[in-house]
Amino acid sequence: xxxxxxxxxxxxxxxxxxxxxxxxxxxxxxxxxxxxxxxxxxxxxxxxxxxxxxxxxxxxxxxxxxxxxxxxxxxxxxxxxxxxxxxxxxxxxxxxxxxxxxxxxxxxxxxxxxxxxxxxxxxxxxxxxxxxxxxxxxxxxxxxxxxxxxxxxxxxxxxxxxxxxxxxxxxxxxxxxxxxxxxxxxxxxxxxxxxxxxxxxxxxxxxxxxxxxxxxxxxxxxxxxxxxxxxxxxxxxxxxxxxxxxxxxxxxxxxxxxxxxxxxxxxxxxxxxxxxxxxxxxxxxxxxxxxxxxxxxxxxxxxxxxxxxxxxxxxxxxxxxxxxxxxxxxxxxxxxxxxxxxxxxxxxxxxxxxxxxxxxxxx
Amino acid sequence: xxxxxxxxxxxxxxxxxxxxxxxxxxxxxxxxxxxxxxxxxxxxxxxxxxxxxxxxxxxxxxxxxxxxxxxxxxxxxxxxxxxxxxxxxxxxxxxxxxxxxxxxxxxxxxxxxxxxxxxxxxxxxxxxxxxxxxxxxxxxxxxxxxxxxxxxxxxxxxxxxxxxxxxxxxxxxxxxxxxxxxxxxxxxxxxxxxxxxxxxxxxxxxxxxxxxxxxxxxxxxxxxxxxxxxxxxxxxxxxxxxxxxxxxxxxxxxxxxxxxxxxxxxxxxxxxxxxxxxxxxxxxxxxxxxxxxxxxxxxxxxxxxxxxxxxxxxxxxxxxxxxxxxxxxxxxxxxxxxxxxxxxxxxxxxxxxxxxxxxxxxxxxxxxxxxxxxxxxxxxxxxxxxxxxxxxxxxxxxxxxxxxxxxxxxxxxxxxxxxxxxxxxxxxxxxxxxxxxxxxxxxxxxxxxxxxxxxxxxxxxxxxxxxxxxxxxxxxxxxxxxxxxxxxxxxxxxxxxxxxxxxxxxxxxxxxxxxxxxxxxxxxxxxxxxxxxxxxxxxxxxxxxxxxxxxxxxxxxxxxxxxxxxxxxxxxxxxxxxxxxxxxxxxxxxxxxxxxxxxxxxxxxxxxxxxxxxxxxxxxxxxxxxxxx
Numbered sequence: 001x002x003x004x005x006x007x008x009x010x011x012x013x014x015x016x017x018x019x020x021x022x023x024x025x026x027x028x029x030x031x032x033x034x035x036x037x038x039x040x041x042x043x044x045x046x047x048x049x050x051x052x053x054x055x056x057x058x059x060x061x062x063x064x065x066x067x068x069x070x071x072x073x074x075x076x077x078x079x080x081x082x083x084x085x086x087x088x089x090x091x092x093x094x095x096x097x098x099x100x101x102x103x104x105x106x107x108x109x110x111x112x113x114x115x116x117x118x119x120x121x122x123x124x125x126x127x128x129x130x131x132x133x134x135x136x137x138x139x140x141x142x143x144x145x146x147x148x149x150x151x152x153x154x155x156x157x158x159x160x161x162x163x164x165x166x167x168x169x170x171x172x173x174x175x176x177x178x179x180x181x182x183x184x185x186x187x188x189x190x191x192x193x194x195x196x197x198x199x200x201x202x203x204x205x206x207x208x209x210x211x212x213x214x215x216x217x218x219x220x221x222x223x224x225x226x227x228x229x230x231x232x233x234x235x236x237x238x239x240x241x242x243x244x245x246x247x248x249x250x251x252x253x254x255x256x257x258x259x260x261x262x263x264x265x266x267x268x269x270x271x272x273x274x275x276x277x278x279x280x281x282x283x284x285x286x287x288x289x290x291x292x293x294x295x296x297x298x299x300x301x302x303x304x305x306x307x308x309x310x311x312x313x314x315x316x317x318x319x320x321x322x323x324x325x326x327x328x329x330x331x332x333x334x335x336x337x338x339x340x341x342x343x344x345x346x347x348x349x350x351x352x353x354x355x356x357x358x359x360x361x362x363x
Numbered sequence: 364x365x366x367x368x369x370x371x372x373x374x375x376x377x378x379x380x381x382x383x384x385x386x387x388x389x390x391x392x393x394x395x396x397x398x399x400x401x402x403x404x405x406x407x408x409x410x411x412x413x414x415x416x417x418x419x420x421x422x423x424x425x426x427x428x429x430x431x432x433x434x435x436x437x438x439x440x441x442x443x444x445x446x447x448x449x450x451x452x453x454x455x456x457x458x459x460x461x462x463x464x465x466x467x468x469x470x471x472x473x474x475x476x477x478x479x480x481x482x483x484x485x486x487x488x489x490x491x492x493x494x495x496x497x498x499x500x501x502x503x504x505x506x507x508x509x510x511x512x513x514x515x516x517x518x519x520x521x522x523x524x525x526x527x528x529x530x531x532x533x534x535x536x537x538x539x540x541x542x543x544x545x546x547x548x549x550x551x552x553x554x555x556x557x558x559x560x561x562x563x564x565x566x567x568x569x570x571x572x573x574x575x576x577x578x579x580x581x582x583x584x585x586x587x588x589x590x591x592x593x594x595x596x597x598x599x600x601x602x603x604x605x606x607x608x609x610x611x612x613x614x615x616x617x618x619x620x621x622x623x624x625x626x627x628x629x630x631x632x633x634x635x636x637x638x639x640x641x642x643x644x645x646x647x648x649x650x651x652x653x654x655x656x657x658x659x660x661x662x663x664x665x666x667x668x669x670x671x672x673x674x675x676x677x678x679x680x681x682x683x684x685x686x687x688x689x690x691x692x693x694x695x696x697x698x699x700x701x702x703x704x705x706x707x708x709x710x711x712x713x714x715x716x717x718x719x720x721x722x723x724x725x726x727x728x729x730x731x732x733x734x735x736x737x738x739x740x741x742x743x744x745x746x747x748x749x750x751x752x753x754x755x756x757x758x759x760x761x762x763x764x765x766x767x768x769x770x771x772x773x774x775x776x777x778x779x780x781x782x783x784x785x786x787x788x789x790x791x792x793x794x795x796x797x798x799x800x801x802x803x804x805x806x807x808x809x810x811x812x813x814x815x816x817x818x819x820x821x822x823x824x825x826x827x828x829x830x831x832x833x834x835x836x837x838x839x840x841x842x843x844x845x846x847x848x849x850x851x852x853x854x855x856x857x858x859x860x861x862x863x864x865x866x867x868x869x870x871x872x873x874x875x876x877x878x879x880x881x882x883x884x885x886x887x888x889x890x891x892x893x894x895x896x897x898x899x900x901x902x903x904x905x906x907x908x909x910x911x912x913x914x915x916x917x918x919x920x921x922x923x924x925x926x927x928x929x930x931x932x933x934x935x936x937x938x939x940x941x942x943x944x945x946x947x948x949x950x951x952x953x954x955x956x957x958x959x960x961x962x963x964x965x966x967x968x969x970x971x972x973x974x975x976x977x978x979x980x981x982x983x984x985x986x987x988x989x990x991x992x
Contacts, residue, residue, distance in 0.1 A: 265837075284743070284744060285742035287742075296863050298802055301813065301858065339758075347799065351757075
């Protein structure tokens, strides 16, 4: 009963459909049997993890798909128990440092030391086995959310245990990652797929699932797929989810532009409404009212920076991309974005931005 | 002449000379003799009272009680109705700070009202029915030989029969041990039983002195009974929401009533006050009256008056005035009213200082200022003012580690609100408690549900944000469509639909049970989905688990490449789940695999709950704050 996103996720590098040059490079890298530390970055839903797992498959074969989850506990100095998940196979393990909060440095150091101190043993001594790799791969998700402290510690670890460990850092941008790490890793950029790439993937899936369209012409379908891709900001994961939701709505997908409604995600709608109310009613009372919405979003685990970014874009588009307003809004959004990452309670900064935006728009 | 008061064992000595002879000849208790002799040596012949004023001047009738007449009337009416059975109120709760005449009032009223109701009883055997008998007090020692936990309920059981000719008011001032969850729940249970009894019951009154403890309880739960004993924490929502319960809240006594009572005492103790200049008496009175605590005021007055001739000082020895939470916020938003004569800059400066002196909990104050700045003049002032305030609050948040960040937050807020350009008449909204904690609670609940979803569906490779932002919205819709009509829940989203969060005007009521038991639509939909997911895969589950139990390492069936069967991928998923549940429980029985998965999940969710109930940041903030309405 898996979703299409998971069902049609390629398992091997060969099955990947776009960024062929990149795929060739990864294949070449894997075929040497050894590779340097990697920093894979790119926008969400562009296929970073899929490519990493494809590479691992190339290296180790199907064994990397036998995943198991361990819940590790770590006791911090202040005696608080910290639980985090480690996803692992015989050849690699995967961690997400955002589970660890402020203790990420200690946790990662401990974990890597543990992994590195055990030398990789290969039981499969058949001729096929590429016994060259005596290292374990550690995938660190959301590497840009690692604290500076942890990143500094990581760079020592990278050198010290480079015989036993290969790190693959995954992040959306390289801006949150310190220069010493960037210089110690091979940077692999995975750009978002183009609309055509996405349209190809969608039509492939439509064929396999036997979807019916009306009108059933190639042009109309291509147009629909492009629309979905744009609507989902070229995020392939989102595109597939959106497409599947759409296909679930009726037996045949009606491509008629007027009736077709692509589902907008609820939290985006809420932010869009907030932006509208900011533009419509610029008063202190409305600032207080928008706090209700901000808390609503925050309490639903929507990251504050996502809210800020989305709100900024919505405000800009509501003001018809007026140059002066765009410039000023962006300037303050950048300021509050910095404060969000420095500060502790996001509500202060979000409300600060809302108030500021009203002042800018009031002129 | 020696006069022994039975209740209190306090010796009163009259001032005549004969008494000394009597004492020495009459009393065998040598200690008393020694004490009296000493008194004689040290003191002049004119005064030798050893009963404290607090007892001497204990009011005998309701009109003498130092209290706002309106409060008196309110409580008298309620009690009157309760005694005469004219209302279904069965429990009266009086709460307030120490020394605001709560219990005195109840005792006096009990005497008055019960005597009036059955005067025959008092006329008939006046000697046996002393005044103490119109009320029965609970005390931990009152019942011997029973376990501590049953103490209270047995006391209540016994008290039930104090009706009719034996009528008595049941007063609970001393609480059983309520610092332990099970005894606290027992306490509530007993009260609940009392409330649900249909027979006529004697009036039950609880006098609660609300306290907030500080300091050591930093890591205790948010607003638990341990760091703040209030009506809410003690009784909980269930009891307070019942119509048989009435709560009367007392405030610190107003100065006019205090002054009246104290002046009365000064008049009657003219002898002692004679040598003290009128002016210094007045000055001292001003000081002790500001505490709003009549008991401490009388005690202080007595000590001060007696010692005056030795010390001649007007030094302040009385208890410090407290500045409660909302009061402090009000002082920043509206500026303090204590310094009206000074110029505006000085008022602002002093208001900020006053708050800083009494409150070291700046993060909480910052949140409250953010919550409350728009109530100034009902939000009708310029946006620029709001921009400046929020800007400084935001900077204040960045500077939280710096000690002086309170200065920035408090001063800037006061500064800009002072300069706010208000049109028309000033009308202010009501102060609210910051909703931040409410939002945080919601956050943790949703977070734990998303993590649970991640564990149940085996989506470990997804990031939390993707799950929440994308899957959280789309996946439930897709699953619901797939299961079609058999799915009962209508629409839902991972973590529940978006809820608007509003602040509360009072201090939030904590609830121990709420978090575990509340089942909304979302939870049931969530549960249903997992039922469906597991029934759809039940055959493959057992296959996999059979494989598993024979091998020590979790191994999956490797059929994932050809997607002929939809279930093939789920096979591997379930393998993951099994591995997961095994790593948690370590006891695997092939047939019970399905239930084991849910146990594993449940454990995880439980630990999640624990994390959420103890949040150090929040507790830090709370424990150093003071909360009073």
